[in-house]
Amino acid sequence: MNRTIISIAIAVSLSACSSLGVEPWEKDQLARADMALDSEKLDLALDDHIYFSKEGSSGGRSLAGGGCGCN
Amino acid sequence: MQLKNRSNISKALAIASCSLLGHSAQASANTEKPDDWKVDAAIMYYGEEDRVQAVEAIGNVQKAFGDESLLDMKLVVDSLTGASASGAVAQSETQTFTRPSGNGQYETASGETPLDDTFQDTRVQASANWAETLSPVWKTNVGVNGSKEFDYFSLGLNGGVERSFNKDNTTLALSGAYTFDSIDPVGGRPVAFSSMALRADYDTEEEYRTAFDMTRMAGSEDKKTMDMMLSVTQVLSRRWLFQANYGLSSVSGYMTDPYKILSQVNDTGTTQSYLYENRPDSRLKHSFYMMTKGALDAGVIDFSYRYTTDDWDLNSHTLETHYRYYFSGRFYGQVHLRYYQQQAANFYRPFLMAGEPLPEYASADYRIGDMTTYTLGLKFGQRLSGGHEMSYRLEYYQQNPENSGFDLVGQLQDHDLFPEVKAIIAQVSYSF
Amino acid sequence: MSIQEKTASSGFELTRRDWGYLGHFRAMASPCELLMATEDEHLAREMMNVATCEAMRIEQKFSRFIEGNPLWKINHAAGTPSLIDNETASLLQFARQCHQLSDGRFDISAGPLMKLWRFDGSKIPDLADIERARALVNFSKVIFDEHQVQFPDGMSLDFGGIAKEYGVDRVAYLLAEKWSAISVLVNFGGDIACPVSKGAGNAPWQVGIENPQRLDSAAALLEIRQGALATSGDTRRFIEKNGQRFGHIIDPRTGYPVVKAPRSVTVLAPNSVTAGMLATMAMLEGEQAEIFLSEQEVEFKCFR
Numbered sequence: 092m093n094r095t096i097i098s099i100a101i102a103v104s105l106s107a108c109s110s111l112g113v114e115p116w117e118k119d120q121l122a123r124a125d126m127a128l129d130s131e132k133l134d135l136a137l138d139d140h141i142y143f144s145k146e147g148s149s150g151g152r153s154l155a156g157g158g159c160g161c162n
Numbered sequence: 163m164q165l166k167n168r169s170n171i172s173k174a175l176a177i178a179s180c181s182l183l184g185h186s187a188q189a190s191a192n193t194e195k196p197d198d199w200k201v202d203a204a205i206m207y208y209g210e211e212d213r214v215q216a217v218e219a220i221g222n223v224q225k226a227f228g229d230e231s232l233l234d235m236k237l238v239v240d241s242l243t244g245a246s247a248s249g250a251v252a253q254s255e256t257q258t259f260t261r262p263s264g265n266g267q268y269e270t271a272s273g274e275t276p277l278d279d280t281f282q283d284t285r286v287q288a289s290a291n292w293a294e295t296l297s298p299v300w301k302t303n304v305g306v307n308g309s310k311e312f313d314y315f316s317l318g319l320n321g322g323v324e325r326s327f328n329k330d331n332t333t334l335a336l337s338g339a340y341t342f343d344s345i346d347p348v349g350g351r352p353v354a355f356s357s358m359a360l361r362a363d364y365d366t367e368e369e370y371r372t373a374f375d376m377t378r379m380a381g382s383e384d385k386k387t388m389d390m391m392l393s394v395t396q397v398l399s400r401r402w403l404f405q406a407n408y409g410l411s412s413v414s415g416y417m418t419d420p421y422k423i424l425s426q427v428n429d430t431g432t433t434q435s436y437l438y439e440n441r442p443d444s445r446l447k448h449s450f451y452m453m454t455k456g457a458l459d460a461g462v463i464d465f466s467y468r469y470t471t472d473d474w475d476l477n478s479h480t481l482e483t484h485y486r487y488y489f490s491g492r493f494y495g496q497v498h499l500r501y502y503q504q505q506a507a508n509f510y511r512p513f514l515m516a517g518e519p520l521p522e523y524a525s526a527d528y529r530i531g532d533m534t535t536y537t538l539g540l541k542f543g544q545r546l547s548g549g550h551e552m553s554y555r556l557e558y559y560q561q562n563p564e565n566s567g568f569d570l571v572g573q574l575q576d577h578d579l580f581p582e583v584k585a586i587i588a589q590v591s592y593s594f
Numbered sequence: 595m596s597i598q599e600k601t602a603s604s605g606f607e608l609t610r611r612d613w614g615y616l617g618h619f620r621a622m623a624s625p626c627e628l629l630m631a632t633e634d635e636h637l638a639r640e641m642m643n644v645a646t647c648e649a650m651r652i653e654q655k656f657s658r659f660i661e662g663n664p665l666w667k668i669n670h671a672a673g674t675p676s677l678i679d680n681e682t683a684s685l686l687q688f689a690r691q692c693h694q695l696s697d698g699r700f701d702i703s704a705g706p707l708m709k710l711w712r713f714d715g716s717k718i719p720d721l722a723d724i725e726r727a728r729a730l731v732n733f734s735k736v737i738f739d740e741h742q743v744q745f746p747d748g749m750s751l752d753f754g755g756i757a758k759e760y761g762v763d764r765v766a767y768l769l770a771e772k773w774s775a776i777s778v779l780v781n782f783g784g785d786i787a788c789p790v791s792k793g794a795g796n797a798p799w800q801v802g803i804e805n806p807q808r809l810d811s812a813a814a815l816l817e818i819r820q821g822a823l824a825t826s827g828d829t830r831r832f833i834e835k836n837g838q839r840f841g842h843i844i845d846p847r848t849g850y851p852v853v854k855a856p857r858s859v860t861v862l863a864p865n866s867v868t869a870g871m872l873a874t875m876a877m878l879e880g881e882q883a884e885i886f887l888s889e890q891e892v893e894f895k896c897f898r
Contacts, residue, residue, distance in 0.1 A: 112331025112397045115647050119655060120401050120457040133204040133220050133591055141208060145561060147504050147530040148478040150409050151451035151468035154320060154339045154389045171695050172872060172890040179867040182688040183763050460677065491677050491741025545741060
């Protein structure tokens with residue numbers, strides 16, 4: 092049930108995508124270095140590693156990854 | 163009213179203009195690229211109260227080749243020491259356990275959670291990724307990664323493709339990865355559900371050794387992982403963007419933790435023997451992730467939610483937020499909050515009952531049981547001249563395992579079988 | 595987010611000429627043109643996209659007339675520091691250097707003074723108003739570094755004196771970087787740049803300079819293969835009182851327009867920003883404009 096709701100939400104947001112957005116010259120705020128999705132990549136990588144080792148699930152933001160004998 | 167140094171003015175202006183135009187050539191680019199190199203380094207300490215301690219150092223280097231290509235390389239070294247829960251339950255009596263190698267043993271005092279402190283390991287991981295812009299709307303990337311620790315080896319390949327639409331306001335990305343892991347546990351892989359051989363049970367060293375060897379299998383075990391992710395990134399407004407990801411992961415191979423055991427107890431809750439755990443050899447995981455990030459006048463804020471579910475019946479919810487505030491153009495503070503809740507895997511049980519038939523799979527590893535975790539973190543960053551940045555963060559991470567509905571028999575009721583694990587994370591980073 | 599600029603939805607017109615393509619659009623309150631020496635229409639369109647995008651981006655960011663944009667925020671900070679990016683910091687640095695080189699006469703904080711002199715045919719402002727506005731004009735009170743800018747409440751910054759030339763150079767730079775073999779002449783309302791040479795074998799670009807006496811017909815024809823050209827002048831904006839004509843370049847030190855400034859000054863320089871600043875400084879010299887420009891050893895033309 093949860094899965095169905097979430098996949099519908101994604102589909103709806105995809106179809107609404109064509110009306111959302113800004114002109115290329117209005118991207119000044121989004122172009123800020125601290126607005127990049129990987130702007131604190133080391134922190135995110137370290138956090139991912141901690142939670143991958145200490146919890147039962149992983150992934151989401153990026154590929155689940157592995158390469159560690161923790162989980 | 164004369165202008166001074168008259169003939170030098172046009173030359174001075176020409177030089178000033180070069181500095182203006184040369185510098186601002188990077189004005190609208192996302193990343194600063196003096197010399198095209200960007201380096202990030204960090205060192206982190208993770209310490210649990212009375213348990214595991216780890217130090218991890220990461221170095222990441224990015225080099226841009228023109229406007230279209232980017233090489234990203236990362237090196238990680240981490241070192242782990244300390245004790246972690248073996249999965250056995252606390253008892254009113256002292257307990258003795260055999261170390262994974264079979265050489266030597268360790269004791270747990272009465273009332274204490276059994277912790278195996280055998281682990282001292284160092285791991286090195288390296289990865290390289292190449293990103294290429296093929297056209298104004300297509301981007302692609304490919305990467306390779308590998309890691310090695312004493313008993314573990316991993317090699318992986320990943321690749322992805324991105325297509326942007328709608329004046330670059332919408333981006334669709336598809337990526338995949340294949341990872342091959344090989345584990346060669348210390349002392350050899352234990353036979354599933356075999357009983358831990360204890361020296362005290364045998365008269366001679368030889369007899370003990372023979373018994374121990376019977377619980378071990380030589381050779382290494384493999385694990386193969388196939389990952390896929392579909393991602394949509396959407397610009398909502400001048401200040402807000404949104405991302406939604408769906409991930410699918412299929413793992414097959416050896417997923418049992420060779421160092422974890424379960425206590426087999428009788429009606430009074432007294433341990434009769436210790437059995438090595440056994441997990442399924444396949445796992446299919448789904449993850450749904452959504453996040454939004456906003457550019458504020460004097461800061462940045464983000465919210466994310468993740469739901470995961472798999473065929474081990476381990477479901478989890480994660481809520482996370484970061485809020486950054488710039489005290490000045492050079493100094494910022496950032497708050498990090500994370501809430502995580504998971505439901506036990508279907509083969510998780512805190513202990514086994516003697517006399518009952520053994521299940522197909524079982525593990526008492528609290529990390530796949532019912533659990534709630536909380537993280538509270540504070541980070542401060544300083545922007546230095548020349549585009550350098552230094553930051554430091556301190557986080558508190560608490561894991562609260564919970565009983566997912568098991569009756570605690572006999573003396574087990576007198577002990578805390580689901581103790582909290584408290585950890586501190588401290589990190590310093592530098593980038594230039 | 596992608597590294598490159600994307601298709602702009604703002605309109606532009608493209609017409610074929612025998613030497614290539616002429617693109618036309620409107621930005622920064624000026625008619626803007628791109629003369630592209632290429633046979634490829636698709637390429638010309640791509641160039642126009644880059645140009646319109648960059649021009650609009652700069653206008654959105656630095657225009658005095660857009661409420662809530664980065665410049666507006668800086669000007670409404672009421673004395674508190676404002677966060678700025680690298681580009682704004684570089685422009686402030688350039689403005690500071692120009693302020694020093696012109697002995698304080700080029701001052702981007704002269705906004706309050708500029709507002710008083712409206713040049714729409716109305717009267718000359720009162721002395722009291724001029725004195726009040728002058729008190730708010732002082733670039734040395736603007737403190738800035740790579741990350742933030744701060745100045746006293748009541749002051750305001752106006753990039754009007756450099757934004758257009760900066761836009762020309764930025765567009766010229768972006769086009770030259772991407773298409774280094776194609777000669778393009780960028781012309782934003784008379785501020786011109788052509789970084790990629792038209793080539794010795796081809797006819798040079800021909801640019802007409804207005805005669806202030808007879809507007810809209812070229813008085814002099816400048817031939818340019820490579821370089822930049824800027825014109826500063828009062829030909830269209832002035833106040834006439836008692837037979838005396840006040841040009842639109844205000845000297846912040848007096849609060850009044852420069853006396854005996856030429857009607858128009860046109861300067862040739864390696865880039866538009868330099869050409870524009872030299873032309874402005876020449877105007878500020880008033881009577882000495884021609885002498886100043888000869889000393890600078892640049893090609894120029896003055897109309898009086």
